[in-house]
Amino acid sequence: MKFRLMFAAAAIASLVVAGCGSSSSSSSKSASSGGSSGGKCSASIGIEAPITGKVAVLGDEQLHFAELAVQMDNAANGTNISLVQGDTQLTPSQAVTVTQQFISNSKIVAVVGPAGSQEVLAVGPLFTRAGVPFITGSATKTTLTGGQFPTFFRVVSKDSVQGPEDAGYINAHLHPKALMIVDDQEAYSTGLVSAMAPVFKAAGVSVDHESVSQTVTDFSSLVSKVTPATTVVVLPWQVAANAQQFGRNLAEQHKKAVIFGTDGLYSPGTFTIPGSYVSSFGPDITAIPADSTIAQQAKAKYGTFGTFGPPVFAATHVIDQAIASVCKSGQTPSRSNVLSAIKQTDESSSILGQPIKFDSHGDLIGAKWFLFKIGPKGAYQLVTNS
Amino acid sequence: MHFFVQELVNGLTTGSLYALVALGYSMVYGVLKLLNFAHGDLYMVGAYIGYFVIQWFGGASAVSIPVPLLLLIMFLLSGVGVGALGVAIERFAYRPLRDAPRIAPLITALGVSFFLENAALLLFGAQYRIYNTPEFISFNIGIHVGPLQIDIVRILVIVLSVALMVGLRLLVTRTRLGKQMRAVATDREAAEMMGINVDFTIAATFFIGSALAGVSGVMAGLVFNQVNNTMGFLAGLKAFTAAVVGGIGSIAGAMLGGMLIGIAESMITGYISSTYTNLIVFGILIAVMLVRPSGLLGRVQLQKV
Numbered sequence: 001m002k003f004r005l006m007f008a009a010a011a012i013a014s015l016v017v018a019g020c021g022s023s024s025s026s027s028s029k030s031a032s033s034g035g036s037s038g039g040k041c042s043a044s045i046g047i048e049a050p051i052t053g054k055v056a057v058l059g060d061e062q063l064h065f066a067e068l069a070v071q072m073d074n075a076a077n078g079t080n081i082s083l084v085q086g087d088t089q090l091t092p093s094q095a096v097t098v099t100q101q102f103i104s105n106s107k108i109v110a111v112v113g114p115a116g117s118q119e120v121l122a123v124g125p126l127f128t129r130a131g132v133p134f135i136t137g138s139a140t141k142t143t144l145t146g147g148q149f150p151t152f153f154r155v156v157s158k159d160s161v162q163g164p165e166d167a168g169y170i171n172a173h174l175h176p177k178a179l180m181i182v183d184d185q186e187a188y189s190t191g192l193v194s195a196m197a198p199v200f201k202a203a204g205v206s207v208d209h210e211s212v213s214q215t216v217t218d219f220s221s222l223v224s225k226v227t228p229a230t231t232v233v234v235l236p237w238q239v240a241a242n243a244q245q246f247g248r249n250l251a252e253q254h255k256k257a258v259i260f261g262t263d264g265l266y267s268p269g270t271f272t273i274p275g276s277y278v279s280s281f282g283p284d285i286t287a288i289p290a291d292s293t294i295a296q297q298a299k300a301k302y303g304t305f306g307t308f309g310p311p312v313f314a315a316t317h318v319i320d321q322a323i324a325s326v327c328k329s330g331q332t333p334s335r336s337n338v339l340s341a342i343k344q345t346d347e348s349s350s351i352l353g354q355p356i357k358f359d360s361h362g363d364l365i366g367a368k369w370f371l372f373k374i375g376p377k378g379a380y381q382l383v384t385n386s
Numbered sequence: 387m388h389f390f391v392q393e394l395v396n397g398l399t400t401g402s403l404y405a406l407v408a409l410g411y412s413m414v415y416g417v418l419k420l421l422n423f424a425h426g427d428l429y430m431v432g433a434y435i436g437y438f439v440i441q442w443f444g445g446a447s448a449v450s451i452p453v454p455l456l457l458l459i460m461f462l463l464s465g466v467g468v469g470a471l472g473v474a475i476e477r478f479a480y481r482p483l484r485d486a487p488r489i490a491p492l493i494t495a496l497g498v499s500f501f502l503e504n505a506a507l508l509l510f511g512a513q514y515r516i517y518n519t520p521e522f523i524s525f526n527i528g529i530h531v532g533p534l535q536i537d538i539v540r541i542l543v544i545v546l547s548v549a550l551m552v553g554l555r556l557l558v559t560r561t562r563l564g565k566q567m568r569a570v571a572t573d574r575e576a577a578e579m580m581g582i583n584v585d586f587t588i589a590a591t592f593f594i595g596s597a598l599a600g601v602s603g604v605m606a607g608l609v610f611n612q613v614n615n616t617m618g619f620l621a622g623l624k625a626f627t628a629a630v631v632g633g634i635g636s637i638a639g640a641m642l643g644g645m646l647i648g649i650a651e652s653m654i655t656g657y658i659s660s661t662y663t664n665l666i667v668f669g670i671l672i673a674v675m676l677v678r679p680s681g682l683l684g685r686v687q688l689q690k691v
Binding site: 051053054057212213215218222240244251252270 | 392399514525611615616620651
């Protein structure tokens with residue numbers, strides 16, 4: 001009995017510690033939102049990100065950059081905006097639960113996220129019905145901005161831009177006669193494959209389309225199918241460590257195919273196979289002089305980062321500015337007036353190295369696409385952006 | 387032929403890991419009739435211990451001691467550390483519920499699983515830890531015949547797994563502890579009346595099963611390179627399936643089940659398509675269970691009425 005009580009107490013204590021840990025890492029504050037508190041412009045923003053689970057490394061980065069944006073914008077605008085965390089684990093069902101919580105929290109006037117296209121599809125109808133504006137920093141499925149979710153925006157390019165651009169680059173510069181393309185069974189990945197496949201087909205490239213779950217960590221059987229004629233393997237994946245292992249398996253079997261990855265594979269500390277390419281919807285902000293302050297602060301506070309954080313910073317900043325402009329006009333921030341303000345966003349520059357303005361469907365006008373090549377020592381070099 | 391052998395070796399490697407983890411499931415089920423769903427997470431803890439040992443000795447690219455010694459330390463520390471963790475879990479989470487309805491320890495096992503997974507997230511962060519095995523064990527050592535490429539790490543994993551399985555089999559069939567384990571598995575109360583220290587025997591079972599999971603976690607790190615807090619879930623699920631297919635409670639069955647799943651996955655990926663791997667593998671497993679509900683090597687349980 002004594003042991004049982006001790007174990008239960010230890011378990012509860014550790015959960016409390018875990019809870020404290022996660023809240024202390026957030027910039028969330030308990031201040032009331034959606035109004036003025038002591039003359040300050042107050043509101044709450046929700047963030048939906050995969051803070052735990054298989055891609056927690058990406059979600060953590062997104063959360064950190066959202067926190068940084070709120071902190072910097074509060075200081076610059078004199079606002080009192082707080083951030084409410086929602087962990088979606090990159091699963092639509094979990095995203096729906098978090099979304100319902102956010103919708104029922106009347107203090108939340110806008111949401112950053114969710115991260116995955118499959119999640120946007122799941123939560124879009126809920127946010128639309130509740131009139132909550134939401135801006136993703138990483139969901140790229142083309143059809144998301146087809147008009148069915150009028151309160152949805154994104155600050156990154158969509159698959160119909162990135163997919164054909166990637167495929168076109170591969171055809172033009174890597175000249176494959178045969179290639180293998182492996183999706184990871186998530187909407188993000190299958191969406192990019194759908195956008196790339198017609199371009200390869202039109203160029204007469206023989207394509208072996210394979211599919212593996214994100215949870216798989218051994219690709220040796222798949223790599224055995226890479227023939228000498230297969231000179232490129234395309235991995236539109238979200239887990240960089242998996243691509244690293246794929247590269248190891250290629251080397252283990254002495255195969256020379258070049259890996260061409262996307263977005264989630266941008267991870268200089270993790271995916272380091274020399275000669276590989278990574279296309280990304282986000283820039284390497286450490287190479288943008290105007291972003292040096294943000295990059296330094298992010299590195300000092302959270303360590304190394306990739307390309308998933310900066311777009312979320314941009315998304316959060318758009319909402320922060322919208323809230324500030326609502327307050328400036330003498331109104332109290334609400335979902336509808338913040339939505340109107342977001343629609344009118346017109347920033348001449350941003351952390352992404354480009355202006356931010358949305359078209360009528362919520363897409364970023366002139367969204368860029370970036371391509372990096374990994375050098376002999378694992379360093380990422382920008383090849384092109386368009 | 388080369389392609390077949392390559393896929394066979396790939397399948398044997400993953401199958402060996404499934405089998406080692408499945409052994410722990412099977413042993414614990416044998417003595418306690420408990421499905422220890424936290425077992426996959428012990429495999430994750432073992433992989434982390436292996437990773438930190440590499441870092442201790444200078445990191446993958448600058449290992450400061452001979453590689454065989456490094457591997458020995460990794461396996462030993464991981465085995466002993468995870469074995470001790472398994473004993474602690476049994477002592478504090480399962481033993482108090484030993485006489486409770488069977489659903490209670492089952493739910494507790496799920497709780498322990500989530501506890502370990504999230505404790506690892508809190509302690510080690512979300513980022514993937516990379517073993518970088520090729521930095522200290524070259525791919526060029528191994529069997530290389532034409533397109534057939536079997537590196538030394540895979541050979542090590544298969545040989546060590548088989549040795550551990552044979553060793554465990556000998557321990558269970560030829561030693562006093564093994565006899566005690568079999569007695570407790572057959573009838574705990576009768577074993578206690580015969581003077582067997584049941585608590586010690588169960589703790590020893592947890593130690594051995596958990597140690598095997600820890601060692602297989604290090605092997606997974608060496609072969610698959612990456613470690614993170616969620617890696618135990620799928621491995622645990624596959625190993626549990628292997629244990630059930632082989633006949634849960636049967637050590638030979640766990641080995642057979644693990645190897646079968648590993649080889650089936652590899653062959654389907656190689657000869658059909660990776661898209662259908664899980665579909666076909668689990669389809670085969672359902673068929674096996676329909677034909678032999680107690681598993682391939684499991685015994686039919688007689689019910690007292």
